Amino acid sequence: MSGLGNIIKKEIKELLTPTTFVPIIIIALIFGTMGSSIQGIQEQALEKPVIGIINADNGTLATITSSILYNNSKPVFNSTSIDDKQIGIETVKQKNGVALIIIPNNFTKQIRNETSGDIEVYWIMKGAGLLDTISSGVLQHLIDYINTNISKELIQENSSVNASFVLTPTKNVETTFFKDREFKGLTPDLIVGMLSSQSFLIPIVIMMIIIMAGSIVITSMALEKENKTLETLLTLPVKRTSIVTGKIIAAATIGLLLAIIYMVGMSYYFQGMQISEGGISLAKYGLALNSQDYLLIGISLFITLIAGLSLCMLLGTFAKNYKSAQTLTFPITMLALIPMFLTMFADYDTLPTALKGVVFAIPFSHPMMAPRALIFDDYLLVLGGIIYVAIFALVMIIIVVWVFNTDRLLTGSTKRRKLKSRNNNFNFIRRR
Amino acid sequence: MITIEVKNLVKNYGKIEAVKGISFNVNEGEIFGLIGPNGAGKTTVLRIISTLLKINSGSIKIMNYDIEKDSDKIRKIISYLPEDAGAYKNLTGKSYLQFIANFFDNKQNQQMVQRGIEIADLDVRIDDRVDTYSKGMMRRLLVGRALMINPKLAILDEPTSGLDVINAQEIRKLIKNTAQTGTTVLLSSHNMLEVEYLCERIALISEGKIVEEGKPKTLMDKYKANNIEEVFIRVVQQ
Incomplete structure (x- = not known):
């Protein structure tokens, strides 16, 4: 085999893993569902x-x-x-x-x-x-x-x-x-225009927080494995739940900090871009959020961040090194992008039932949908979303802590490794 | 007093039996070595005793604490040095030691850090970032980290792995000194000279089973061998 052929074979073998393909296949299926649903709306x-x-x-x-x-x-x-x-x-x-x-x-x-x-x-x-x-x-x-x-x-x-x-x-x-x-x-056009700043700014900011903080968590787990620090950490007198929550809280803090910086820039950008609606006041038509609404958005965002980061932690347990961590951030990016685009282009209420189910199931959708839902007093959707995301976060944390308590975190795919080790054992004896 | 009591330990990875019902005891203040080729099950045994892996059957007691029920208590009295361990690259050597010490008794953690610095013996480089360290410096830092807490049990997987002769010699002396202060040491090694020098007792492990156990000198006499390597080959070929 030529040098080039040999390199290609090795690279393909390295990249052809379930970690690479399963997220892409899932995302492709989600996009397929979305495409057929949006086509339905257009027709x-x-x-x-x-x-x-x-x-x-x-x-x-x-x-x-x-x-x-x-x-x-x-x-x-x-x-x-x-x-x-x-x-x-x-x-x-x-x-x-x-x-x-x-x-x-x-x-x-x-x-x-x-x-x-x-x-x-x-x-x-x-x-x-x-x-x-x-x-x-x-x-x-x-x-x-x-x-x-x-x-x-x-x-x-x-x-x-x-x-x-x-x-x-x-x-x-x-x-x-x-x-x-x-x-x-x-007119409907005017109302959509009035709500556009919320329709665009909030989903983009939330998407950015999720991607940035999620990437921090997945990379952190990957680096713990790559730098061989995880084994030491797991033998120290610290509870597994503390390790998991510590990583999540740190990433959430950094994520929120980055989001604030990002949001300041984006708000200036949108102020510059915003087309005047003839001096129409959103508050005059009751299309404004009150302090209680902001509180609910904050709760929704915080719980979603925790849920998202818990999911990232779970994905991070699959990461073997920094390289595989990059692949694993892809599904998170996609899960943040899907509700972002959907909330921009369509209203949750007008989506086909299948797509509604997909959007509701993605935890990141909820803080993106919350502002508009709260403007129109749809507290059921917001509170339902908060409860769902809280349950999702709890389940994720339980699963992550469970993974931390199992051998899987360190041994990963052991079958092939152990067989190889056994061969080494025979070689050790044979050499003598 | 017995520090480690292992009885009929079995560990499977899926269908593969990595450890096949081994038993051994390690006494307090003793240096006990697990000797064997790659894949024999040494690291698996060390990881189980370090509370990293679960057992399939059998039992392990560390200072009378059950490994399955009391793993939180066990983690307070042990220190584990994995074979290819690393440290957080964005920290300095000293802040890495401080980070580890913070998990232990607050009153003594400054003393621990000081002891870690002394063991690592990195001089002014202790204030440099870990990612600038050579392999030898990194290993010294990690040995310092493992021993600074004065553990009741130090579990050292290939403690001198990758070190040059001089560094390896210093670390061996450190381990010996640590045992003299009352710390029990369980170590694994490929280096038979190291084993002969350090260990009071050894267990030869092959394909997940302990095939021989005893004092190095006694085993050499028993198998009429010049060194432990010869002992191992004779035992395996029997």
Whole structure:
């Protein structure tokens, strides 16, 4: 065998281990599930929007408006009476629709008088992720199309019509219903924009803490083995639980310190990037966190950090050296990235059930989802998450302490090693 | 008084029997050597006595403490030096000794550190980072660490492994002196000269079994051998 071939064979043999492949296979499966679920969301969004229509005006411009709506959407509610508004909203909600559109009885008359005709839009918002606003975006585009068609109609009828008016003959009067709340004057896009700083900053910071602190713990375990200090440590008069918790607390402290530094930089970055929402105050719409909410986020973050680091400790027990520790940080990175992207692009409530299960099972998801959930008073999700993550952390710590109390930590895969040793024994005798 | 009492010790790694029912005793203040080739089970026995590995069957008592029930108490009175042990590379030699001493009695830990510094005998290099140490310096530091706590039982796996003749000689003297102060020493070694020099009694171990046990001189007489190496070969070939 050539020198090159020999090196390649040895390197492949060294890298071809379950430690390398099992995490990648698991992550590939998770990504597969995510991909098919997100594809489902996108396909759903590309369909015609499901809406309700109340046309209380029998004028020509209202007829144009309603016919465009009928031809380009899936109407699930149809009426000519404004009094049916509430029934319409409920029907659209039940049918998982996007909005109820009301054309008031003076719509045509107002436009003919060169006053903007109101189109009342009652948005039914399902989630605050970027993907959640796709279907409302499709309807928004349709309303713009109505505006253009009415402009055309007005110009065809009377070419001397007021130019500035004819470009925008309609005006949207919008109200958004989201998580049992009514936001007058706000569209789903605007709400998502208002929540975007939380949607981006918090998951990124949490992801960074998990990756940094997790890497510290895994590397620490790997170095204990590589530098042969673990055996000495385990024979000292110190409890296994103290070793495990000591490593976790130290890594959590460093992780939080790094996170604070990171968060300061990121907050400045996002302040610079943030697009003004016209001076709209989040607090005015009750979209702000109070001190109790911050406390719950802090608890969620702390428990998640402990859970994550316990998981890292467990992974660290598999690390043989610094090199294998680098491989083992990969699943942690992925587990932090998955909920980060999901919470950015979709709302937990709007995810398919399978993906909901995956997201809930990943402990890192919970502090990422907590701020938005708390804004909308979804305490069940936050408290449920805290309880789940606390149980996860406890189970992990118990498993790690158990591993520390077994031979596995030192002996690892013993079968091959012992067989080799036995051969050495025979050689020892044979040499003599 | 008996410091170590091993009875019918069995240790399996999966289907492989690494230690096959061995028994031996070590008396207080004695230097006892486990001798055998690689893979014979010496390190396994030392690791079990150091509370690192669990036993499958049999029993071990250290100063009358049961290894399975009283491992926390045993860790307070033993000191283990693994064959290829290292120290925390980002610490200085002195801070490494301080770190270890902090696990023991607070009142005496400064004395322990001082004793560790004396045993290691690294002069001004004790204040340098461990990652700048040569192999010999590292071993001296670790021997200092193992003996500074005045353990009731010192378990030394190849204590002079990788050392040059002069360093190895100094460490042997240190071990002998330590035993004279009342510490019991259980050691393993490949070096038969070292064993003859240090050990009052030895056990020859092969394929997980003790094949012979006694004083080096008595065994040499029994097998009409010039040294322990010859004794071992004759015992194994029987």
